[in-house]
Amino acid sequence: MGFVITNHLCDLMPGTTQADASIVVAPLSHGAGIHQLVNTARSVKTIMPRSAGFNGDEIWSLIERWSVTNVFTVPTIVNLLIDDEAVDTYDRSSLRYIIYAGAPMYREDQKRALKKLGPVLVQYFGLGEVTGNITVLPPSLHAAEDGPDVKVGTCGFERTAMQVSIQNEKGGMVKSGETGEIAVCGPAVFAGYYNNDEANAKAFRNGWFLTGDLGHLDDEGFLFITGRASDMYISGGSNVYPREIEEKILQHPAVDEVAIVGVPDPKWGEVGIAVCTANTAIDADALLAWMDGKVSRYKMPKTVQFWPELPKSAYGKITKKLIKAQLVEQGVIPSAQKDTAS
Structure with a gap:
């Protein structure tokens, strides 16, 4: 967990200090819980909305009141936030990082969010089994418009000290641009499923954890997720x-x-x-x-x-x-x- 926290600070929200503030807009039982541990490590204040469900006006008003600088959420909630009329009612200039994960964000949704909020989006790809640590796409690589240099559809490059490979069914590495199963190794990978040898035999191969996601790497090492193997x-x-x-x-x-x-x-x-x-x-x-x-x-x-x-x-x-x-x-x-x- 020490590695995970350090990794998040390096790759997802560099420069975070005790002067920052975070707001909880996603269930703490998942990635948002890890995100709050990261904030705690830097003495960042955490704001908890009172509403039991999503309340856009409350969230945006709290962002203004507490000068919130970072948020962890999922693409669905990003869409709800930018579609809520309160987004234009309150001051949100303090926001530096809106970190989203948990599901792919479609390109059209990315464009809408960037045009509304500016260059604050941070995407990461990860699973519970690797505590969210696989790839990152920082704000500088999010573009509001398509262009020849924009890598549309990528979820970023390898996180610090993590390794990604694309493998065929036999465990061989496929060529750049070819689709295969995304595999990962590194300090954030879990030891295994507790007391479940059958699941571990399926999940690990030659030291790599098999994510069950399909994708490919380009020549620069950017990862593109095609989908879940079970979706194909x-x-x-x-x-x-x-x-x-x-x-x-x-x-x-x-x-x-x-x-x-x-x-x-x-x-x-x-x-x-x-x-x-x-x-x-x-x-x-x-x-x-x-x-x-x-x-x-x-x-x-x-x-x-x-x-x-x-x-x-x-x-x-x-x-x-x-x-x-x-x-x-x-x-x-x-x-x-x-x-x-x-």
């Missing part, structure tokens, strides 16, 4: 990674959120279903027509559904397991698939 589906013999398609769909101005899941199909083996929330009326045919030409034909979702909201975990992450469960209830997925949904 095979359509017509080709691997389909939903995140790439979700990024495209979110570029449509009517779409607020989207999750794509693979479901059985008698012809193609599996096909994708896109489940969206929308801010204005749009039908499935119109969205699919708009998508035509933006992704390869085999990657196109077969159908689109619009729901009032997408199910989320207590930590604010869209939960595809619950989406699949609802599709089972609708009869879209055979009930036998329910137990294997992930």
Whole structure:
């Protein structure tokens, strides 16, 4: 934990001192709890909102009152904060670091946040098993506009003293740009799952911890996450990674959120279903027509559904397991698939 705290201070919020202030806007049972230990190590004051749930006006008013400098949160809560009208009511000039993790942040959401808040976003990729320490994308590498030098979709480079590799199914290192499983080693990696030899045998290989996430490294060592291995589906013999398609769909101005899941199909083996929330009326045919030409034909979702909201975990992450469960209830997925949904 001493290493983790030092690592967070080096990579996520350098220059933090007792003059800083932090506000809690995410459950302390997860990464936010680690973040508060980091603040405590530097005698940073922590502000706890009174509201039991999200209250944008309260959060922004406390940021002004206490001159809050750092926040740990997840992309869903970042979106709620910038969409709340109170964001323009209170002074937020003290903010230096809004650190987000726990789920990928879609590019369109990044742009909105940067245009509203300025260069304060810090992304990190990590898991509980490595106490949040894998990669970092600092404020200087977040860009509000796309350009030839902007690495769209990256979650950053290796954290201090941590190592990342992309491996094939046999444990071999794949070439730059090739997709494989993301593996990590270093001082933040846990010793193993308690009293669970079977889980440890699956999680560790040749000294590397296997994250279960898929991705690739570019020539400069920046990591790009394709998605969870369990999210990938095979359509017509080709691997389909939903995140790439979700990024495209979110570029449509009517779409607020989207999750794509693979479901059985008698012809193609599996096909994708896109489940969206929308801010204005749009039908499935119109969205699919708009998508035509933006992704390869085999990657196109077969159908689109619009729901009032997408199910989320207590930590604010869209939960595809619950989406699949609802599709089972609708009869879209055979009930036998329910137990294997992930």
